[in-house]
Amino acid sequence: xxxxxxxxxxxxxxxxxxxxxxxxxxxxxxxxxxxxxxxxxxxxxxxxxxxxxxxxxxxxxxxxxxxxxxxxxxxxxxxxxxxxxxxxxxxxxxxxxxxxxxxxxxxxxxxxxxxxxxxxxxxxxxxxxxxxxxxxxxxxxxxxxxxxxxxxxxxxxxxxxxxxxxxxxxxxxxxx
Numbered sequence: 398x399x400x401x402x403x404x405x406x407x408x409x410x411x412x413x414x415x416x417x418x419x420x421x422x423x424x425x426x427x428x429x430x431x432x433x434x435x436x437x438x439x440x441x442x443x444x445x446x447x448x449x450x451x452x453x454x455x456x457x458x459x460x461x462x463x464x465x466x467x468x469x470x471x472x473x474x475x476x477x478x479x480x481x482x483x484x485x486x487x488x489x490x491x492x493x494x495x496x497x498x499x500x501x502x503x504x505x506x507x508x509x510x511x512x513x514x515x516x517x518x519x520x521x522x523x524x525x526x527x528x529x530x531x532x533x534x535x536x537x538x539x540x541x542x543x544x545x546x547x548x549x550x551x552x553x554x555x556x557x558x559x560x561x562x563x564x565x566x567x568x569x570x571x572x573x
Contacts, residue, residue: 416452416453416454418449418452418454418455419448419449421448422445422448422449422452422454422455423454425441425442425444425445425448426441426442426445426454426455426458428441429441429442429445429458429462430458433462438462439462442455442458442459442462443459445458445459446459450478451482453479453482453483453514456475456478456479456482457479459475460472460475460476460479460521463475464525469525469528469529470529472525473522473525473526473529476518476521476522476525477522479514479518480492480493480515480518480519480522483511483514483515483518484515486507486508486511487503487504487507487508487511487512487515488503488504488507489504489515493515493516493519493538493541494541496541496544496545497544497545501545513551516542516545516546516551517551519538519541519542520538520539520542520551520552520553520556522538523535523536523538523539523542523553523556524556526538527556527560532560532563532564535556535560536557536560539553539556539557539560540553540557543557
């Protein structure tokens with residue numbers, strides 16, 4: 398299944414921002430964008446989150462806000478929330494850890510677009526973990542993506558290669 402799966406294809410599902418969103422929540426996201434750089438931006442996003450805690454557009458907006466503010470711990474919390482929400486929708490009982498051939502096939506049947514979002518959120522969380530110096534946790538997540546993405550459409554392989562190269566450096570330095 399994983400070899401023939403094109404993770405860049407969305408299928409009939411569309412993207413996360415195609416999900417219906419309450420007008421009040423959309424307005425709060427727009428206000429946050431307008432006030433970016435001011436404390437009120439975060440307040441608008443948090444209010445949107447409290448109104449729609451499982452709305453993927455809200456989670457993406459909040460994640461981006463924290464990421465671009467270099468608040469990586471907060472961005473990681475939001476990425477984890479997005480992973481929880483999408484895992485539940487995809488019926489991944491143990492979250493991303495449970496993705497194997499069978500679970501992957503079942504998730505594709507539920508929503509290819511949502512599965513792709515889930516895997517990209519997993520990659521995003523791995524990038525944050527790398528920036529936080531939590532390399533082993535990041536490697537596990539990237540390895541899971543590589544396991545189900547044989548064509549490397551989502552780009553986990555280069556990150557895994559960088560991790561492997563960095564872990565070889567101390568051993569090479571000792572040898573010289």
